[in-house]
Amino acid sequence: MKAKTYIILISLLFLAVISGCAVKQRGVDQESAQEVSQAKPTTPPDWVLGKGHPRFPQTSYLIGVGFSDTNAVSANESARSNLAKTLKVRIRSNMKDVSSTEGTYIESVIQTEVDTVLEGVEIKDGWYDKIKGVYYSLATLERKLASSTIENRIKKVELSLKGYMRDGVEAENRADVISALSNYMAGYKKDPTLSPLKSALYVITRRRGSAESQNNYNGDFESRILRIVHNLKMSSLSGNQLKVKSQKGLSDPLVAKVYLLSDGKEIPASNIPVIFKYEKGSGELEESTLSDSNGSVQTRVHQILSFDEANHIVALKLDFDRFVSSFDKELTDKFLSPLQNLKITFNYSIQTPKWTANKSYAWRKGITGLVNQLISNIPPGETPLLGVMVFKDLRYEKTTPFSRILEEDIKTILARAEDIKIKEIAVAENDKPEEIAKANGLDFYVNGSYRMENGGLEMRARLIETQTNNINSSANTLIARKEINPEDLALLEPKGVPTGSLESGDSYQEKLEKIVAMKPDRSPFNVSVWTDKKEYQINEKIVFYVKAEESGYLTLFDVSSNGNITVIFPNKYHQDNFVRKGVTYQVPSPNYGFEFDIQGPRGLERAKAIVTRNKIPLLELNLDEGFHSLQSGSTRGMRDIKILSKQILSAESSDWAEAYSEIFIFGKEQVYTRGSRKIPILEKPEKPIDMIGTMGNEEESR
Structure with missing residues (x-):
């Protein structure tokens, strides 16, 4: 037969979370209590009639009564069950109004806490009504023990909330957006557990001040989440409004900054996932990336695939799915959905040459x-x-x-x-x-x-x-x-x-290039200058060769890639610069007693040979160190190059001829195939x- 239940709740029961094992029963156990009660007259005891129990006063205990016409065990379960139901009703009625969404969550919290509390409930007495055939059971819970447990639980929850707030604020101050939101959202979800705990404590202690003495963080957590969502921004740094005259890609990367706006300051936000996508036009680019420690994100358009549109638009958006992947979905929908609209755009125009x-x-x-x-x-x-x-x-x-x-x-x-x-x-x-x-x-x-x-x-x-x-x-x-x-x-x-004229305000390099390019209007004879090969590495040996179709006076210049000039002929070892027609001259000559080593720098090195019919001193040579030199960027170098240009220009076109040759200098063991x-x-x-x-x-x- 289905058990009938009836409860007389002598006092208000509490809600608490108790970890560990249930308290061992003290006093009369269930079976002996039942036997004693059955031996007594059929008059029900006071606790069955709702008058309390002399050994478990209301000031110190919460008690509940259950009954069953099946057996004593069912009566015990009835006492516990009805105690839990009444406890939930009391706690819920004592709480402030909450929204329907929060209410669903709080009901779940209350149920969890009550189930935990019931582990501390003890069956202290029982009575069997022979006339009606009904078993009665008395469940008790000590108020002092319960209140202590609940207060400890409240302290733990509040410590957690303070930790979430502290860690969230620290993360927000350094613009660690994901960490800040994780802490604030965890705190927001944890905070509602305080309300049923406070209500349960009031039910047990009957002291309203004790329940209201604790702080409530929920409003702070919500406002901080919304503030981050509102202040997370992006701005372009470079690559916007480019003009493209190549069919390959953009010469510059598209660079933007992700930052958190705080008191008018832009704090770089790192590790924010973003995605670059074409909104107009098409091309090959790196789509997904994370902001670096400076909040910087960038991509390169390697290849433009569409030339039908005059203007292309690349949007930079928050990679929302990656951004919220570690967050609670319900809270994401409630707070973070505006971030789906966070974006900026880069524009470039196509002007293919x-x-x-x-x-x-x-x-x-x-x-x-x-x-x-x-x-x-x-x-x-x-x-x-x-x-x-x-x-x-x-x-x-x-x-x-x-x-x-x-x-x-x-x-x-x-x-x-x-x-x-x-x-x-x-x-x-x-x-x-x-x-x-x-x-x-x-x-x-x-x-x-x-x-x-x-x-x-x-x-x-x-x-x-x-x-x-x-x-x-x-x-x-x-x-x-x-x-x-x-x-x-x-x-x-x-x-x-x-x-x-060459007396204009040209730089040293410009004057040098004009001299390299100089040639008579009509060359009266041919001159050749060459080396034994076209490519050298630094520290290799090099020999220059010169041959003129007519006799004359040779000046041979070696122009390095950095603009420095060395007059390698005439020199200290061969100061007479007269050359005979048809004779090939070698510099350095074997009788010099030394060889030329390539010193660098790497790059293009050029030889310029000028042969004049008359002995024209193109430069006043200083051969104390063996060879006269002109240093790029020096006052003396600028003076000499002006003199050299004047002397060449002053010569009649029929009185001189020139030749030009190039070699390429590689760094040591840095050779590659040129012309690829x-x-x-x-x-x-x-x-x-x-x-x-x-x-x-x-x-x-x-």
Whole structure:
């Protein structure tokens, strides 16, 4: 038969969490109590009638009564069960109002705490009603023991809450966003356990002050979570609003900062997962990354895949799924969902360089050849960043409108090179190229000059390593006047522009390059200069050879990649610089008693030989140390290079001849194959057979 239950709760029971084993029963055990009660008259004891138990007063104990018509064991369970139900009702009614969401969680907490408390309940008495056939049971709990247990439990919870708050604040102050949120959210979830514990303590002690004396952190935890969500920000540092003139990728990375705004200060936030995604256009880039200790995140667009859109947009967003992966889902939905909208964008425009329709095939071929010479010495396996400076017209010692045309055409060809990135840079006429290159983070930069001669337009260029300012390679080309389109030719010959001279305010390097490029208008005879090979390593031995078709006076210059010049002939050991026609001269000669060792620096080294028919002292030589030298950047070097240029210019074109040669110096055991980088020359388009005349420059068809 189903057990009937009835409870008379003598006093209010408490809620507490008790760890460890249940307290051992004291006094009369269940069976002996039942036997004693059965031996007594059928009059029920006072505790059955709700009048209390003389050995367990209400001031010291919480008691509960249960009954069953089955057996004493069922009566015991009934007493415990009804004690728990009443306890939950009392605790719940004593608590302040809570929201429905919190209520669900608190009910779970109350149930857990009550179940724990019941482990300390003892069955202290029992009685059997023979007439009705009903078993009664008395459950008791000592108030002092219960209150002590609950107070310890409250202290542990509050210590945990203080720890969460302390660790969260420390993490927030150093912008460790994920750690701060983890602590605040753990504290927010833990805090509701205090309320039922406080209510249970009041039920047991009947002292309201004891229950209200503890702090409540929940409001603080919530406000701090919301503050972080509101103050987590992103901003772009570089790479926005770029103009792309390459079909490969962006020259600069897209760089942003993730930070936490605090009292107007931007504190870098580290270890924040972010993701870069195209919103418009398409390309290859690194999508996912984490912010570093400076809050910095970046990606590179390695390849642009779409050229249909004039503008591309790359969005930087918080990688929300990774960010919240360790957080409670319910609290994530409640507090963190606004972070899904945290993002900034980078924009870049596509301006892919193209040849204008009126550029001749010979012009394209000449510029491509010039560029191939420049990039031939760049080590393979690297992707350097290059910039192009504005070329000078040597006739006017300044840039002209044609300089910009030439700059754009060189960049157009460079943009087709594999594993090279081109950066757009702003160059003013008086800016120093080496300073511009460093300011723009270039690995190399292209600088050069041009001049119109009788044979056509001669262009000379150099590829210079930014870090060392050493020349890595040089290039020259000559394009016939007829191959230049009329519009460009008009810019090459502006009216009213005064011709400059070498006495202008040129730098040492500019004067040096003009001397290297100097040649008579019509060379009266030929001169040759060469070495036994074209490539050397530092510390290898080198020999120079010179031969002239006519007798004359030889001055042989060795120009290192850093701009220093050494006059290696004449020298202390051979001061007479007269050379006979048709005779090959070796420097150093075997009778010098020594050899030349390559000292470096690495890069392009050049030899310039000048032979004059008359004995013209190009320089006042100081041979005390064996060889006269001009040091780049020194006052004496600047003085000597001015004198040298004057002397060469003062000679009649029919009185001198020159020769030029290049060698490349590798670092010791740093040899690589030069010339592996090469841009193919665009094929000359065939003229359709059904068309009359030609398109573009008519001279191409001849």
